[in-house]
Amino acid sequence: MRSLKIIWALILKDLRVEWRQRETLASVCVFGLLVVFLCDFAFEPSGEESLRLLPGVLWIAFVFAGILGFNRSFAAERENSCLEGLRLAPVEPGLIYLAKFAANFIFLAVAEVVIVFAAALWYNFSFFPVFKWFAVIVLFGTLGYVAVGVTFGAVAANTRMREVMLPVLQFPVAVPIFIGAIEATTSVLKGDTPAQYLSWVKLLAAFTVIFTVLSFMLFEFVLEE
């Protein structure tokens, strides 16, 4: 119970900081929108092509928006020695990981809603018929991606060229999640039955669980001075 209160307090901290500046949210949303926008001009998809291109375009937008979010999440902690404050707090490091996970997930989720809305508008594609399962797949994919992103964001924050290190470290590990998410999204948008993309969803769930548990255990080393 105490753990939950701690996690909640940490999440609120991140949300409150974000609310005052709204920098992360703004940049993440705008960047995602730019990716969708550019792809629209790059490919000029017709209705038929939209169906083929949208899963890839959406997930590229989510992934790049996520990168921005993870970088900022830990960059913000470096100011005013906030990271030292976190280290000194009598909190299990794994809980800090879970709180960062939740906060980043919320930011990315908000960005995804904006991106999907814009994509529906610009590509003239209606997500409503398949909305429930589409949302489930995006949820699982985002969970897996954030699990990996938060860990490597924390690691990359300690390196030179951290904006470049985060994608370099993270993408190889996140590729199975990326592939699973795109395959499942393609399947659901085409109108396949859930049975057909269930194996991809299982893959996403398995990777999410593995990476979350692993990161939870390893986060104390990441935070260690």
Added chain:
Amino acid sequence: MQKSSMTVHAVLTAAWIVLALYLIFVYAPTDANQGNVYRIMYVHVPSGWTAFVAYFIVFLGSVGYLTRRSQAADDLAHAAGEVGFIFCSCLLITGPLWAKPIWGIWWTWDPRLTLTFILWLLFIGYLLVRSFFINPGRVALLSAVVGIVGFVDVPVDYMAIRWWRTQHPQPVIMGGPNSGLAPPMQLTLFVSWGAFLCLFFFLMRQRLSLIRARRELGLLRRELAAD
């Protein structure tokens, strides 16, 4: 003592490689389906197994460092990361060279090839983290975390040809009923793998001695500067 043991190891490696080359080009029979092109298998498959062994050592070294703060474990992980990268690159070069005449394509994104490419990127990521670290005191710690998280890929990559239908051939050595190599081919393959492992361990020893020499040099420099 150290120097002569390195020399012995070098000579042994060279001899083993020569033996393997003889077996590969002279002793091993020509394949019924693929002709002589298949002989690249004797380089491709051992490279792969050695790359997996290398990343496993990275994993063990990383765990050893995190649990015991053993500098030796971290050195082992560092050396294995570098040498393993070479063998993984060899794997990714010999693979397409073999694929083009047999499959007609250089590459495809099937599970095995994709996961192996990811392994290659993981090696690169591991080495980049070590190079670009700001605080030298913590580099071992964080590279250990990266090494452990990356290791999730290795067993999945190894099992990929068993779990999924892939472009890459199904298991031949420890596969199902219709798999298996002719005995002369099997002998050649294992001798070749032996040669690769011998080379791998030789390169590891060289790299480890270089790491230790550099550390000693750093300490000596600091001592001199302090005086």
